[in-house]
Amino acid sequence: MGAANHPAWYHNIRKNPMVTVETGAETYEAIAGIPQGQERDGLFSQVLDEAPGFAEHQAKTTREIPVVVLHRVGSELDRVKGMGDWLVEVHDWLREELAELRRQADKVVDGTAGSIERTPPDLGQEMRVHCLNFCGALKRHHTGEDMATFPMLARQFPALAPALAKLGAEHVVVARLQTEIQQLVDGYVPGESDPVRLRDELDRLASELETHFAYEEQTVVTALNATAPAPVF
Ligand SMILES: [Fe+2]
Ligand SMILES: [Fe+2]
Missing domain, CATH: 1.20.120 (Four Helix Bundle (Hemerythrin (Met), subunit A))
Incomplete structure (x- = not known):
């Protein structure tokens, strides 16, 4: 919400990127990436397209609001070769x-x-x-x-x-x-x-x-x- 400091969960995933994601009925394991530079900026502008409120959050603070990407860790059987x-x-x-x-x-x-x-x-x-x-x-x-x-x-x-x-x-x-x-x-x-x-x-x-x-x-x-x-x- 534009607070002065990063939320605690952000520090947690910097230490350990393995996370469990729950969205409605679905639960899966993922690894949390923190893209930097142009990649982060491109994703943040996509976020703004869908949720313009984030521009207000960013305006309230001098810290750069990080973008976190959750990469799903697929089951061994059905995922493509990585x-x-x-x-x-x-x-x-x-x-x-x-x-x-x-x-x-x-x-x-x-x-x-x-x-x-x-x-x-x-x-x-x-x-x-x-x-x-x-x-x-x-x-x-x-x-x-x-x-x-x-x-x-x-x-x-x-x-x-x-x-x-x-x-x-x-x-x-x-x-x-x-x-x-x-x-x-x-x-x-x-x-x-x-x-x-x-x-x-x-x-x-x-x-x-x-x-x-x-x-x-x-x-x-x-x-x-x-x-x-x-x-x-
Ligand atoms: Fe190697
Ligand atoms: Fe190597």
Whole structure:
């Protein structure tokens, strides 16, 4: 009503955006987003079209009246595939690519140790190509998150901001590890380089990455599914 301070419920949803919505006979779960800037202004003018009284509320106070968007959290069965599901699919693909790279490294180690038939001569080349593809895809995925997905989520869901900052910091660690691995693979000389070191580094990346993916899936998938559909290719 144009009071000087935001209502208490607004502060509550900034801390925890998961809400239960009751409209007449219907009750459902939703996640409350707080759009900012132009998006907020566009929605507020739509509100004014339908309920001009809000202009009077705004005129009574210097604070900007916030707009809150309730994104319905659909049941697993009937909802369309969301952006969060898509994120998990990308992670699964990256997990499998890294697993394949580790299988190749295992073959190199075993071949060197003489426990299986000699390492195929083209395995080093195969690994280089595979490593390049995997690293490129991982870099694009994290750049997209850093530049678009995470800032969008942080703007709309203030409660997620600390988790998103942690995820962003993990991207830096993963990128460093990835560069080291790429250098090891590129510079690998059969008979000279230490294949065990290469495999150990890959194991380390795999474990860091799995921790990162798991934490990310646990924190952002619900919000992403509620806010955006999966991209169509
Ligand atoms: Fe990430
Ligand atoms: Fe991710």
